[in-house]
Amino acid sequence: MSEGRSNPEDRSRFSRGRGPVAIAAVAGVLALTALGMASCGDRGGMRFWQRNDAASNACPRPASLTGSEFNAQETGLRALRRAAFRGDFFAQLELGARYAAVRATDKNIEDPIESATWYAMALANDEGYAPINRVDRGGFGGWRPLSRYDDCRAYERHMAYQRLDRQLGQMTREEQEAVRDRVIYILSTQDAYGYRTLARLHDGLYGPFGEPEDNREAREAWGRNLAGNSRDRNRRGYWAATNLFQRNDVDAYLYNYLAVQTGDVGAYVLLKDFERSAPSRDQYQRFVEAKARQWTPPFEFYPNTAPQSGVPFSDESRPRGDAYEYALGRMGGELPFVHVGRALRYLGVTDTVAQRPEDLSKRQIETLEAMLGHPMEGRLSYLERVRAIQMAAINGSSEAQLVLAVMYAEGVGLPADYARAFKWFEEAARQGSPEAKFAMSSYFALGVAGVADQDKAQAVAFRIDSALSGFGPSAGRLQAVLAQVSRSQQRR
Numbered sequence: 001m002s003e004g005r006s007n008p009e010d011r012s013r014f015s016r017g018r019g020p021v022a023i024a025a026v027a028g029v030l031a032l033t034a035l036g037m038a039s040c041g042d043r044g045g046m047r048f049w050q051r052n053d054a055a056s057n058a059c060p061r062p063a064s065l066t067g068s069e070f071n072a073q074e075t076g077l078r079a080l081r082r083a084a085f086r087g088d089f090f091a092q093l094e095l096g097a098r099y100a101a102v103r104a105t106d107k108n109i110e111d112p113i114e115s116a117t118w119y120a121m122a123l124a125n126d127e128g129y130a131p132i133n134r135v136d137r138g139g140f141g142g143w144r145p146l147s148r149y150d151d152c153r154a155y156e157r158h159m160a161y162q163r164l165d166r167q168l169g170q171m172t173r174e175e176q177e178a179v180r181d182r183v184i185y186i187l188s189t190q191d192a193y194g195y196r197t198l199a200r201l202h203d204g205l206y207g208p209f210g211e212p213e214d215n216r217e218a219r220e221a222w223g224r225n226l227a228g229n230s231r232d233r234n235r236r237g238y239w240a241a242t243n244l245f246q247r248n249d250v251d252a253y254l255y256n257y258l259a260v261q262t263g264d265v266g267a268y269v270l271l272k273d274f275e276r277s278a279p280s281r282d283q284y285q286r287f288v289e290a291k292a293r294q295w296t297p298p299f300e301f302y303p304n305t306a307p308q309s310g311v312p313f314s315d316e317s318r319p320r321g322d323a324y325e326y327a328l329g330r331m332g333g334e335l336p337f338v339h340v341g342r343a344l345r346y347l348g349v350t351d352t353v354a355q356r357p358e359d360l361s362k363r364q365i366e367t368l369e370a371m372l373g374h375p376m377e378g379r380l381s382y383l384e385r386v387r388a389i390q391m392a393a394i395n396g397s398s399e400a401q402l403v404l405a406v407m408y409a410e411g412v413g414l415p416a417d418y419a420r421a422f423k424w425f426e427e428a429a430r431q432g433s434p435e436a437k438f439a440m441s442s443y444f445a446l447g448v449a450g451v452a453d454q455d456k457a458q459a460v461a462f463r464i465d466s467a468l469s470g471f472g473p474s475a476g477r478l479q480a481v482l483a484q485v486s487r488s489q490q491r492r
Helices: 008-015 019-040 073-085 089-099 104-109 112-124 148-169 173-188 191-201 216-222 249-261 265-276 281-294 321-329 337-346 362-372 382-394 398-410 418-430 434-446 456-468 472-491
Strands: 134-136 143-145
Touching: 073 089, 073 104, 089 104, 089 112, 089 148, 112 148, 112 173, 112 191, 148 216, 173 191, 191 249, 191 265, 249 265, 249 281, 265 281, 281 418, 321 382, 337 382, 337 398, 362 382, 382 398, 398 418, 398 434, 418 434
Parallel strands: none
Antiparallel strands: 134 143
């Protein structure tokens, strides 16, 4: 529909119509046009679609996503996951459908928790609701999308809300928490954008999935009328979907604060706007800063247990920024490869401990890459070395847990993070690692950056436990203390 100026010659042709019949015909055309505009808009609370017909209302998909992939299921899933981790709205929707086994050929990968995770990611994705082109349609719904692309995305979100609510409604509380944790982890890998999205998910001034509060699908999910805040008795709403993330100021503040810590300037502006958006919000500042220093994502690595292959899960997050690149670059010269070799043996990739990268066969490297869901290149990258240690740590190797803790403490392979270092020292100490117990004693002796409060009694307890377990430095320190106690007793 053109909104340009009309041509004078066109106007003169129109004025030379053929009397009342022509005028009536024109009036009829205008009436039909107005009716068509109303059917695309928001008149009387009606949707722009007339029935839940995916063929008519859904956005088109490329053949590579919708075609038969019986013989290429793994390849298709990995391609979709790579795109979904990068924030592709339609890849996220497609993953939700794949893991829900909408198609019979996907029955072997059916997983309601994973399906709900990706439907939730799609609903939280601003690619799904940010308008492309809007126009003021006057009496036919006010400002409404002019683009068919806006309309089909709205339909996709409408259906995603329905499916997510149905899935969550059939889950236990523990399964719902698993969905929530997976969403938090995936968004935490997306730097400032991901943290800002998490902030909106917990902010009561936004819709259930961070969209504007007056978004049509958000109001439908709440069971509210478009005209006001009251619930419509004819609108049931989606209770399970709208309660996946509980709104509260502390968590909203926390994720805004974490976004700022990534160095994103826009995140700082949004944090200040958040503080001013409601009374008393800024009073949480000190509490949130302390909480942020101790915050770690729900998972170290997705998934949290070692799979037999990359199907149906693979972690497609990629390190971003100079800090990650610098930390990865240190893997080659500062972390002895034997630690990677021990992790690979723990995971069952090798039968012996490889001392050098050259000791690994191409087949062994491809086995690890298959477990990680990476392309099988037969060449072990620095990132894959980090992933091997992470996966071994997650699956219970106290040695890998200790190595991972040191990597976080020193910024080797991963950016320095004292909260995560403390977490993995604690995990290794719980399994009896004397070196980890010694490190824990140091944390409590010094009181590290708010991660662990200074606690001399805890420090002494860990130091003694480490010494009794046979760790040299702490054993030597314990002997010195005992000798000093012995001398003082002799003087008496």
